[in-house]
Amino acid sequence: MKPFFEDTATAFAIKSDTALERAYFLFKLISKQPLVKLGTLVTNFAIKAGMPVEGLIRATVFDHFCGGISETDCIPVMEKMHEKQVFSVLDYSVEGKADQAYFDQVVTKITSLISFAKTKPYIPFVVFKPTALGAIDLYEKVGTTQQLTSKEQADWELIKNRFHSICKAAYDQNIPLLIDGEESWMQDAADALVLEMMKTYNKDQVLIYNTLQAYRWDRMDYIKDLLEQSKYDGFKVGIKLVRGAYMEKERLRAKNYGYVSPICETKQATDHNFNNILTYMIGELEHISIFLGTHNEESSYLLIEQMEQKGISLKDPRIWFGQLYGMSDHISYNLSAKGYNVSKYLPFGPVKDVMPYLMRRAEENTSVAGQTNRELDLLSKERKRRKLG
Numbered sequence: 001m002k003p004f005f006e007d008t009a010t011a012f013a014i015k016s017d018t019a020l021e022r023a024y025f026l027f028k029l030i031s032k033q034p035l036v037k038l039g040t041l042v043t044n045f046a047i048k049a050g051m052p053v054e055g056l057i058r059a060t061v062f063d064h065f066c067g068g069i070s071e072t073d074c075i076p077v078m079e080k081m082h083e084k085q086v087f088s089v090l091d092y093s094v095e096g097k098a099d100q101a102y103f104d105q106v107v108t109k110i111t112s113l114i115s116f117a118k119t120k121p122y123i124p125f126v127v128f129k130p131t132a133l134g135a136i137d138l139y140e141k142v143g144t145t146q147q148l149t150s151k152e153q154a155d156w157e158l159i160k161n162r163f164h165s166i167c168k169a170a171y172d173q174n175i176p177l178l179i180d181g182e183e184s185w186m187q188d189a190a191d192a193l194v195l196e197m198m199k200t201y202n203k204d205q206v207l208i209y210n211t212l213q214a215y216r217w218d219r220m221d222y223i224k225d226l227l228e229q230s231k232y233d234g235f236k237v238g239i240k241l242v243r244g245a246y247m248e249k250e251r252l253r254a255k256n257y258g259y260v261s262p263i264c265e266t267k268q269a270t271d272h273n274f275n276n277i278l279t280y281m282i283g284e285l286e287h288i289s290i291f292l293g294t295h296n297e298e299s300s301y302l303l304i305e306q307m308e309q310k311g312i313s314l315k316d317p318r319i320w321f322g323q324l325y326g327m328s329d330h331i332s333y334n335l336s337a338k339g340y341n342v343s344k345y346l347p348f349g350p351v352k353d354v355m356p357y358l359m360r361r362a363e364e365n366t367s368v369a370g371q372t373n374r375e376l377d378l379l380s381k382e383r384k385r386r387k388l389g
């Protein structure tokens, strides 16, 4: 297969010259670690001090990585992406809140997003994070089978009910749901809950997707067990396959508490695990649907090759590719131009509430230097192409 992600005219077709310049400028800034650190500090301070910086944030980093402040505000962005057959996964990215009122508000929000998705042909999935429905400490306690107080027991029932409410709404409206993966110490309890949801709502088709983080060396066993159970109990499996976003935190915690880190020792080992799990899942397509969440070109080509070898249609509804909005457009738009199913996670929410998400994007791009340089190379190639053209 000939590589085709380098086509920058296709990759950036919906970007105006101004948006292209902004992206180039942003990634240039992001590539400089001290600037990101300083920018993060100053912006946090300015927001806390009530300084009028929202307009500036919105015109720069926010509009590059987010779709808008509400789902309706995202419509123009989603429609534009859809012109090129790139779909949207609206990601309500308000982070850092953790009380019962907020957890209930998230249920209302996600349920309304499911109804919203039903009316829009360009939203194939809705997504949520388990810790947006309950406290992370409680997931950890449940996952490690610690004794719960009666209050904790009641709170855990609330979490379960919240899961059921959202999944039932997705089932009633026939909208697939992606459930994000988070820190390993809360993930066992979340995995068990998602399994319950799959057993209930994935009987005939895949509506509920769990996330599998391939940087965890135990995840091949996890997927094998899950598939075995699905065959035994008669339900289908949905998996969003990613590498995993919490590596530093995971390693630090394992070191501090003195247990073996759940993360593969090297990047190469993670890549190997990721590709093996992907290959295994493709062989089980009768029972599983796959959402491949990655900016890694090799992994994306691997899936393409496997689809070719097995004669799987490009538009097979069991296979989706996914990237984050504002990143790796060369993968998304070149895939959609060829006819593959592609969607972008499109974060949205009030500017000050999505700041933690934006900070993480900036920090992640700074630490994954290879990806930032790749974005810069592609953007500069396209700038040159437009100047010459």
Ligand SMILES: Cc1cc2nc3c(=O)[nH]c(=O)nc-3n(C[C@H](O)[C@H](O)[C@H](O)COP(=O)(O)OP(=O)(O)OC[C@H]3O[C@@H](n4cnc5c(N)ncnc54)[C@H](O)[C@@H]3O)c2cc1C
Binding pocket: 179, 180, 181, 182, 211, 213, 215, 242, 243, 244, 245, 246, 247, 263, 264, 265, 266, 267, 268, 270, 292, 293, 294, 295, 296, 322, 323, 324, 345, 368, 371
């Ligand atoms: C659509 C989408 C949805 C996502 N949803 C989630 C989610 O629900 N939960 C979640 O945790 N993440 C999620 N992510 C983020 C994802 O896990 C990765 O952090 C991110 O995509 C970078 O990995 P990559 O495959 O794109 O690229 P690459 O650049 O090839 O890989 C980088 C990743 O490799 C791993 N890695 C890097 N260095 C090492 C090392 N020294 N040793 C071992 N492993 C290493 C880390 O996981 C790192 O993030 C999502 C990403 C996308 C695109």
